[in-house]
Amino acid sequence: MAKSSLASRLYQGEANIQIIGRRKMWFTVAAVLVAISIGSFIFRQFHLGIEFAGGSEFGVPGQVAGQTLTSDRVYDSVEAAVHAVDPNVQVNAAQQVGEGAEANFKIRTAVLTPDQMAEIKAAIAADLGFEAGQISDQQVSSAWGGAVINKAILGLVIFLILVTVYLVFRFEWRMAVAALASLLLDMIVTAGVYSLVGFELTPYTVIGFLTILGFSLYDVVVVFDKVQENTRGITAGTTRTYGEATNLAINQTLMRSLNTGLVALLPVGGVLFIGAGLLGAGTLKDLGLVLFVGMGIGVAASIVFAAPVLSYLKDKEPRIQAHNARVLARRAQRVEEAAAKGENLTAADEVPVFAGSTTPRPGARPAQKRGGNRPGGKRP
Template identity: 70%
Template sequence: MARPGLATRLYAGEANINIVGRRKMWFTIATALVLIAIGSFVIRGFELGIEFAGGTSFSVPASVEGKTLTQDEVAKAVDKAVREADPEASTTAVQQVGEGADASFTVRASALSADEVSKAKATLVTDLGVEAKKISDSQVSAAWGGKVTQQAILGLIIFLVLVVAYLIVRFEWRMAVAALASLVLDLVLTAGVYSLVGFEVTPSTVIGFLTILGYSLYDVVVVFDKVQENTRGITAGSTRTYAEATNLAVNQTLMRSLNTGLVALLPVGGLLFIGAGLLGAGTLKDLGLVLFVGMGFGVISSIMFAAPVLSALKDQEPKIKAHNARVLARRANRSDDVARGDQGRPANATDSDVPAMAGSTAPRPGARPANRRSGNRPGGKR
């Protein structure tokens, strides 16, 4: 009978992928990525939006007396006007708002005084041929962004406290620590991408950061619920170590995690690539980008980081440590028995002449326990 394909074995939870057993490799990769992210925080910092850095925003209509302006034309004109008003000022990329006759371009610049704004608008009227009343400007203070940041940090702390309390009550403190570590890794890596690539941080980005926390937690709880089911009463047996039972749970929920992640990323990808890319909605870009990056890291961290961290913590527990040692010792003894049996059998004997010894080797990663009936035991009744 042909062996089922990888897709079939993934859906059945029998892919036998050794994820938890390679936890040292995952921890090394995670540590390297975190160090890169922290290095970027220190060296590059973040590209703060006008709401956080403060500044002046200019809005210019896309159509002027039958002529359609391009983003490049508006960007160059605003940059020239702002630098003439204040040589030390700078501008950011142009964003298009709206479509058709109502379309306009928004350009953010450094903070300017009222006189400097008037001078810049006069230059734009001359260079672009736009009426002065159609060019709007607004001043944004950095203090507003500071308040948003304070509220976001407060919300994050409250969320994490509630999450830890729930996980301790629902599972145990080690699972709470593993889930919290996964959430922190997700946030740090997402922030690292923003720092490395230079994506602008706006209030929509902050909202997206808080949103991905709940999504990441959902996937981790699904995996941990299966781990709890597989490890309930594990110390009463001697067939699997805690890490092997955890790895089985990861294999059994792997396809669910991947499907959930794909289903969640598809609409977010549409929001990002269609709404922001094709339609030019700048706000959708800020929100969609952080959701897309954060959810992607959330799926990966729940599979390859949260469960290995839990396994590493549980292996330090005295009861689990003793159980693991007992399982490994039993396997070693049975392996020795098989080796001695091979030495004493006739030269012309075949493998079928040697009695099979259940549990003589470690279960394959992700393998399910074998079902045995009493009628198949030596001397048992059929």
């Protein structure tokens, strides 16, 4: 029979992609990503939005007298007006919101007094040819952003406690630890990417972080549910080690994880690359980036990090250690017996690839017993 394609074997869970066997590599990759992220937190830090840092903001229309203004032109005008009032005030780069006639520019500065803001608006209007009333302004206190962060941390703590309780009762404490480790990796790396890119930290970012929590754990629970199914009563046999059964579960749920992640990332990618990139909706990029990166890393972590962490923890359990030793000893014995008979057999040949080697494939007919189960007993 012709060998099936990779895509077909992936959908049937027969690809036998080795994830657990390379767990040291995955742990090393995770450690490097965490180190880079923490380094970014320390050296680059986060670009706080006005809601968290506090300050003043000016809104300047993108067109005047039928002429379209550029971000550089608007920034130079605002910077000159601000520094004429106070040379020590920092002026952030102009951010364009919208396109065409609806376009406008947002420029943020440090906190200014009402009198200073009025003087700056008059100077900008005179320089660019606007009426002072066409330029909007607002002030935001950093206390509001601090309250948002405190509420978000409280919500995160409550969420983690509830999830931990659920995972311990639904599975076991080792699976809860592995799931939380995967979630922590997702959050740290996502925050690291956000810090490296330099996007502003806004309330939309906080909303995005809270959103990816549930998505990240969803895929982990799907994988762990299959792991639990494959390892139920595993110590009663000598077919697979715990790591091999876990690796099989990953292969059996791999396409589901990838399809789910792809379906989720497509609309988020549209928000990030089309909405924020092409259409210039700057407020969408704060939410789009954290969702896109967080969901992508969450899917990857559930496959190459959560399950390997679980396998590592279970391999430390004495009962599983004894079972793994029995499985490996049995394989070594069969290899020796084959060698004595002149057969070319290795330990790798003894590892079952598909669940059907011990479990019928979905849709297969159950084996029929002869004789005693038929009415009237055995045939003469």
